Amino acid sequence: MAEQETTALTTEEKIKEAATKIFIEKGFSATRTRDIAMEAGINLALLNYYFRSKEKLFEVVMTESLQLFLVGLEEILNDVNTVLKDKIAGIAIHYVDLLKKYPDLPLFILSEVKANPSWLEANSNVREMLTQSNFYKQLEATTQKKVEPLHFLMNLLGVLVFPFVASPVLTGTEAADKAEFNQLMEERKYWIPIWMEAMLKTLSA
C-alpha cells in the first residue's frame, strides 16, 4: 500500500505489504501469520519482532485500508465550487479507479467493521464526515424534505460499490471475465451521475 521507489523494500515494509495483501484477500480470521511470513519471504519470528502480534499488524493494515478508502473523498464532498452532479461524477471516477485497483477493499472493510465496529469510531467517523459534508447539504437541498437524503447516499454507494462486492457472484473466475467486468465499471463512470440525477428528479414529478 505504501510503495517504495522500485525495489528494495525494508523487511518491515515487506511484512506490511504481505500482510495487507493476505488480510484483504482472506480477512483476519482466515489468515495465518505463517502465510504472511511466507508471502513476505521472511521468518515467522520476524513478524512478531516487528509488529508484536497478529492483532497489532492487522491494526496497521486496517487503519491504512480505511485511509485508502476514504482519502480524497472529503475534498470532493466539501468542494464549494461544484454542484451536486459534479460531486457525484467526481466520486464515481474516484471510486471506480480506486476499486479497479483494489477490488477486494470494500468487502474486506465491510466484513471487518461488522466483526469489530469499533474500527470506525477509532479511525475516523465516516458517518459524521458524510452527514456534515457540503455534499450532504446539497443533497438535502435537492430532496427538500420529501425523502431522507440518506436514501440517495445509499443509492450512490450501492450502484458504485456493490458491483465490486458482488463480483465473485456476478462474474466468472476467468481473466476474460475480469477484463469485461472492468470495462463495465469504466462505463459506469459516465452513467452513474446520469442515473443519480434521474433518481433525484423523481422528487420533482
Add this chain to the structure above:
Amino acid sequence: MAEQETTALTTEEKIKEAATKIFIEKGFSATRTRDIAMEAGINLALLNYYFRSKEKLFEVVMTESLQLFLVGLEEILNDVNTVLKDKIAGIAIHYVDLLKKYPDLPLFILSEVKANPSWLEANSNVREMLTQSNFYKQLEATTQKKVEPLHFLMNLLGVLVFPFVASPVLTGTEAADKAEFNQLMEERKYWIPIWMEAMLKTLSA
C-alpha cells in the same frame, strides 16, 4: 432456518440452527465448533456425531442459506404476466422483507462465495438463472442494446442489497438505529421501482 412447530427441536436440528446463526454471524473461519456446541446446548462430540466435520456442517448451512436467498426469486423473474416494473416491485418487496429478517445473509454469502467460488456452481448457477430469465429479456428489450442490461441488474441489486451489507458502517449500533434503519428499508419498497424506472428512462432521452 427450518423451524419446528414451536419448541422441541431434535438434537440435530438444534445443532443446525446454532450453526446457522453463528456461521452467518461470523463466517466460517471465525466460528469455533465449540461456539456452535455451546449455542446449541449440546456436547461438542455430538456435533461431529451428527455432521462428521465442521466443513460438512458448514456445507449444510451454506446450501440452505443460498436456497433461502434464492427461493421465490425465480418465479418473480419468470412471471410472464408482469411487466418489468412489476417485477422490480416484487423483487424489492421480497428482498426487503427477507433481509429485514436475515440482515447478515448477503454479507455472509458474498464473503463465503468469494472465499470459495465453487459454492455457486455446486448449488445453483445464479448467473444463468438471472441472464436466462424473462426479467432479463424484458430488461434487454427496454435497454435496446444501448447499454448492457447487466448495468441495471447491478443497479437493482446495489440499491436493494447494499444498504444491508453496509449497515454496520452506515448505521449506529443502538436499537433505535436499527429500528430507524428498518423504517428506511420499508420506504425503499416503494421507491426502488420508481428509481429503477427513472434510471431506465435515461436511455430514451
Add this chain to the structure above:
DNA sequence: CCTCAGGTTAATCAAATGATTAACTGAAAT
C-alpha cells in the same frame, strides 16, 4: 581486532481447536 546492537533464524512452547475414543444411559426389541 573487538564489541555490541539490530536483524535473522531454527527450534520450541503453550494455547486453541477440530476430532476421536471409550464408557455410560435409557428405551425399544427380543
Add this chain to the structure above:
DNA sequence: ATTTCAGTTAATCATTTGATTAACCTGAGG
C-alpha cells in the same frame, strides 16, 4: 430380563497456530 443400539458425555488426542526463546550472523563504531 436381557440384548441392542442410537444418543450422549467426559476425557483425550493430534494438529494448527500465535508467540517466544536462545543462538548466531553481520556490519558499524571504537
